[in-house]
Amino acid sequence: MCAQPAVGLGITLSVLAESESAAAALVVPSAPVGEHTSIEDVLAFAEHCDVVTFDHEHVPADVLAALVDSGVSVHPRPDALVYAQDKLAMRRRLTELGVPCPAWAEVRDEGELEAFGAEHGWPVVLKTPRGGYDGKGVRVIGSAAEARDWPLADGLLVEEAVPFSRELAVLVARSPMGQCAVWPVVETVQTDGICTEVLAPAPGLPDDLAAAASQAALTIAGALDVTGVMAVELFEVPVGDESDSGTTGFVVNELAMRPHNSGHWTIDGAVTSQFEQHLRAVLDLPLGDPRSRDRWTVMGNVLGGEYPELYPTYRHLMARDPAMKFHHYGKDVRPGRKIGHVNVGGDDLDDLRERARHATQFLQGVITE
Amino acid sequence: MCAQPAVGLGITLSVLAESESAAAALVVPSAPVGEHTSIEDVLAFAEHCDVVTFDHEHVPADVLAALVDSGVSVHPRPDALVYAQDKLAMRRRLTELGVPCPAWAEVRDEGELEAFGAEHGWPVVLKTPRGGYDGKGVRVIGSAAEARDWPLADGLLVEEAVPFSRELAVLVARSPMGQCAVWPVVETVQTDGICTEVLAPAPGLPDDLAAAASQAALTIAGALDVTGVMAVELFEVPVGDESDSGTTGFVVNELAMRPHNSGHWTIDGAVTSQFEQHLRAVLDLPLGDPRSRDRWTVMGNVLGGEYPELYPTYRHLMARDPAMKFHHYGKDVRPGRKIGHVNVGGDDLDDLRERARHATQFLQGVITE
Structure with a gap:
């Protein structure tokens, strides 16, 4: 999805792809095949890059170290990335920083x-x-x-086991020069442990909680020297005793140091998408405006289901909902796999949720009309 | 610019490029080099395509005929394209259709x-x-x-020589199944014969004139069996005698049968951009919603000027105006050549025009702060 803003920014992307038919390889001008666990493959790949960044956290430490030693610019840097790779390191560091954790x-x-x-x-x-x-x-x-x-x-x-009322996420971008930008705090809805829906901004979130969550994301990004986009997944939890009924706080659940599913709504719903912002950040360009473009944006994840490909079903949805934005990943369909998402924005949250739910269930084959 | 929506639609683009360093070749996964005037090159290119479309009107008739004979799906079809290639044919046909012409x-x-x-x-x-x-x-x-x-x-x-008060443009998309979508009528501002600014929608345009212009675009698209995006460039002209003072009509200036500079504002300013719509249309997918996302969108063309590359200057503009959207074409800079554009949207037209003008003049080197 970084390929879209790369076009406008005049940046040529190259992806180290797991195979020639990898989804990313279908949309970028250069996609040499190699293993992210192989020092040799990664160094050969990096030779023709100005900056190297990541779409997952699973690159081994020795490969990262070799990459840095080779002199290529790496963002996020391995010293930051470790907190997204290692949950114990993350818990230790956040606790030192005074960020609320379970x-x-x-x-x-x-x-x-x-x-x-x-x-x-x-x-x-x-x-x-x-x-x-x-x-x-x-x-x-x-x-x-x-x-x-x-x-x-x-x-x-x-x-x-945190007695949370719902899950939230804050997305922050930080550039090597230290500039930061935070998108509005969102609600993420999980089904069987997989995010199925994101509501931006999180409905009914108290301003002070939104501000505290955003501040925590900025604190973490600065203290960990994050570069690029970081998602901070939160649990919203009740605080105080019964006399504070309704008052909530948050604890941090997970960190992801890359563009993240909780930010896919920004492609159509924010002035600057997380993918454009990630490119700007890792290239040390000034960051873009993270504000919402609509009162509400709803993102629905499309999970693999009944149909071997999306095309025949998305044609029907395009006719049904001309304002809905489809994002088709070009991945092989496997049951439960995230193979795309839809975004829809406007003023009526219930209507948007209904449209997004209809679309994702139709694409999955759960409903047929 | 079709590469951006192709990612979301799950479409793999291939471009017949004039050279390996052509701008489009830098952002698509496949860009074989060849001449659009060579039947051999075009047929070899088309062999791996499901649909072939155009980013200019200069493909010769014999090449188009060979392409159609080869059985590949071609949109717009040569019978329609001729009216964008040949201005005499266009004038004859529009006059038959009763569309106002000079x-x-x-x-x-x-x-x-x-x-x-x-x-x-x-x-x-x-x-x-x-x-x-x-x-x-x-x-x-x-x-x-x-x-x-x-x-x-x-x-x-x-x-x-039409005594026009200003220039307008209407952009329409039409699919092979006959579905059409029209974007709001825009004002195009020309400097030395080159479009430098587009205001969407055209400020102060009477509703009946906007409706008549949109209807003319739909009439032309239907009668000519256009597929894909077509731009209809118009002159707004005074009508009637002095007692009708202020009343205006329009005559058609030119047709372009492809995504067009007058529609670049749609990338950031409309629910569906002209590039996404063109892909949907030529693939016979249902069309998307063409409505504006902001009250006003201003597009400013960046012309080649003092600087051999855009990167150092656009960095400064990103810092100055985080909400501005930059579109950098990756073309070699030549004085006066369109090498990019900026879009900016919001409620205050004067402010938007000022920001777009500043950005384009700064990028061109006309101003330095």
């Missing part, structure tokens, strides 16, 4: 896990520090025994 | 030209029927003798 601990055996559950209550959330994505590498367990098949000895992250 | 004639010698001038008054506008662009192939002459070095014997188009 209660957490590093556990290395069942005894430590048992003690954490006894203190904070069962169930608890157990996470592998590295490699998780879309609910993978995360397990909610009701007792220490349920973790027996996980590699506890390597050190896992355990967190309290 | 007084015109085909002239083949000085005597016919003299007679036209005597009837409609000097000066007159003389045009080569084919090959004109941005003021080339057009000459305003005060007497028949001034045409002596032009190939009158081939048949030239002569038109009255």
